[in-house]
Amino acid sequence: MQNTRKKMLMTPAFKQRFISGIKAQELLIKLLTTIALATGAVIILTPLIFMISTSLKDRNQLRANPPPIIPWETVTAEVDGKLEPLYEVDIDGETRQLALIKNQPGGRGLFVDPAQPETVYELIIAEQTELRTVELHFENYPEAFTQVPFHLYLINTLIVTFVGMFGMLLSCTLVAYGFSRFKAPWLNVLFLVLLSTIMLPRQVTLIPLYVFFQKIRWIDTLLPLIVPNFFANAYDVFLLRQFFMTIPAELDDAAKIDGANPFQTLVYVLLPQARPALVAVGIFHFLYAWNDFYEPLIFLHSRENWTLAVGLQTFDALYSVNTHLIMAASVVMVLPPIVLFFFAQRVFTQGVVISGIKG
Amino acid sequence: MKRSTRTLSIQKREALWAYVFIAPWIVGFLIFTIGPMLASLYYSFTDYDIISAPVWKGLANYQKLLFNDPLFWHSLKVTIKFAAMALPLNLVIGFLIAVLLNQKVPGVNIWRTLYFLPSVIAGVAVALLWVRIFNARIGLINPILQEYFGVQNPPGWLQDPNWAVPALVIMSLWSVGGSMIIYLAGLQGVPTTLYEAAKIDGANTAQRFWNITIPMMTPVIFYNLVLGLIGAFNYFTEVYVATSGDGGPVRSTLFYNLYLYQNAFRFFEMGYASAMAWVLFVIVLIVTLLVFRSSPLWVFYEGELRK
DSSP, X not given: OHHHHHHHHHSHHHHHHHHHHHHHHHHHHHHHHHHHHHHHHHHHHHHHHHHHXXXXXXXXXXXXXXXXXXXXXXXXXXXXXXXXXXXXXXXTTEEEEEEEEEEEGGGEEEEEETTEEEEEEEEEGGGSEEOEEEOOOTTHHHHHHHHTTHHHHHHHHHHHHHHHHHHHHHHHHHHHHHHHHOOOTTHHHHHHHHHHGGGSOHHHHHHHHHHHHHHTTOTTSSHHHHGGGGGOOHHHHHHHHHHHHHSOHHHHHHHHHTTOOHHHHXXXXXXXXXXXHHHHHHHHHHHHHHHOOHHHHHHOOSGGGOOHXXXXXXXXXXXXXXXXXXXXXXXXXXXXXXXXXHHTHHHHHHHHHHHOOOX | OHHHHHHSOHHHHHHHHHHHHHHHHHHHHIIIIIHHHHHHHHHTTEEOOSSSOOEEOTTHHHHIIIIIOHHHHHHHHHHHHHHHHHHHHHHHHHHHHHHHHTSOOTTHHHHHHHHHHHHHTOSHHHHHHHHHHHOTTTOSHHHHHHHHHOOSSOOOGGGSTTTHHHHHHHHHHTTTHHHHHHHHHHHHHSOHHHHHHHHHTXXXXXXXXXXXXXXXXXXXXXXXXXXXXXXXXXXXXXHHHHHTTSOOSTTTTOOHHHHHHHHHHTSOOHXXXXXXXXXXXXXXXXXXXXXXXXXXXXXXXXXHHHX
């Protein structure tokens, strides 16, 4: 038994078949993987397509059930002063466009030619094709933006996001530098304390902070969302410190010998090399601040101070029937993160891995 | 001035620089972390509505919380129910997609981009979108269930107390790309030499998966599990948007964090909400500790081999 198998393995024909068998198996795996991935991609993309398609419909098109992905509009014609849907109808081998004026029992309907409404044809409705055109209501976008002061929300969001990002980058760089390049008593203990703050739920500090911000009259201003960023946070300090550790200390020493003080060393030696890490941390902050709802909801009260997240939620709470306008505003809100994502994909996929998901 | 710096030893000067650089964090830690923590602990023993000064009540808030507030236990139950559904599904689906994306298929980068995409747009807009997808009148899910899967009476999702939490779970699974990308990085970190050695020993694909991939991935699974548990207790935006902050229908989606928010910023029971925040802190600590303590039983670190 053992012998015959060994002999079989030797024959070139078997070898050939064996190798092509492996190749076929590999090809099959690739094919199945692609099919599975494509199926998943359809599930992932459908909600986004639904969002865009809904944002381009008008109230009438919204009523259609099931909702068509493409915003169709029925073509109508005027018959006796009323608008009736047009159908493409086959009569005696001739294709004509007739309007449906009345439904009859048994799925039949009364059709007329809008030009000569005297002659009535009785036909089965399901056998005729309804005439439709694609109607995209781009005017939903400007309309959504005039119903509520979205331009104010946008400005507030941009201020919170970018001033906060500046403060976070500035403070976290300094702190990460301090934790990565110096020896000092208690420094390691302090670093552990910093890391342990990740565990602390923000609800624990939120209520006293609210009281504190109210006492210094910061509630209903953007300050509570911006200023804390200037005092560093554990996630970003940790990420930047890890990155600084990978930059060889010999470069620092060389700068030191040339008479640079630690501050100059940071600016001229470390920062130019730390750009990828700074970009990653900056992008994650952008996403976090852009999408954050919890803190703006708590700290901002009046309409003119809201960020997009709060403004959009309130828009929905007030006018939830205007689904098309809410979806238009939502598309505008998700667009910047998506554009950023496509431009900085590598940063994303690598940075996420280092930091986990921030928030 | 110049003389005084010169008299400092090199070590002392280095230490001084270190503290200069970490000063922003130390100041921030005192103002935004330690100070509020102490205040919060104090509030949790008081009756405090912000307008009048806090009134000391001893353990009354904690007593009410644990023994006299069915909603506290209910919100805990809702949160755990969500976690018990969302975490295993997230794990299995995220892991599965990562395994698929780790194959050498054409256009793999495009697939990765697509699957990760929903994770970058989390928040209000996504919740508003899914509320409409679940909607019985204008939604997308029920027509699909009826047309393609022959479901006669599809659930009312966010309108139905029994289906609201599962609906939120489905919503959260759309962003499975976030954990997928971490699994993918883990998969790519598994040394190929292990697979080659197993192949030589005659292990088939399934055996290699169970005996190499899974054990090597347990640290990553562990990491995602801890993150997911903490995430469930912080769950807020989606449920607030979906239910206009009510946690409805009939409180079926009254998550812990939402109930805490209602106490603090709707009923202005700041003392009671502070007590809830501290209980949450203790829960997070216990859960993390339990997961960490259990980790030697099932988490395999490569470093252990080398010892």
